[in-house]
Amino acid sequence: MAAYLIADVDITDAAVFEQYRLEVPATEARFGGHYLARGGATRVLEGDWEPHRLVIIEFPDMAALTAWYDSPEYERLKQIRFRCAHTRIIALEGMPA
Template sequence: MAAYLIADVEVTDAAAFEEYIREVPATEARYGGRYLGRGGATRVLEGDWEPHRLVIVEFPDMHSLLEWYNSPAYQRLKAIRERCAKTRIMTLEGVAT
């Protein structure tokens, strides 16, 4: 069953964030990750929410998502992201089809 990583990213250092943007897709792809949305326009329809840069990545399953997140390759990039952005990240398990 698919699993989704959903992130709300407030970039605080755009120049430093470029390295993260450039390198992270290859790490996700190794675990079957693919972008469903990344940095596009958003519109809040209900509630008190002020999203920044939203990202949705689909993985084949939760195991693959967590393997990617905990991988040494991503941990190096995560350290870069943490220096140049404030991020909220969550996972969502998909539904059986």
């Protein structure tokens, strides 16, 4: 069953974040991940949420998502992201069709 990484990214250093943004897709692809949405316009329909840059990545399953997130390849990129953004990330397991 598919799993989704949903991130709300508040970029604090755009130049450093650009390095992260350019390198991360290749690491996700190795684990079967692909973008469903990233960085598009948002509209809050209910509540007091003020999203920044939203990203949704689909993985084949939660095991693949977790393997990517915990991988040495992504660990290096996480350290870059920690320096240039404040991020809220959740993993959501999909429902069978």
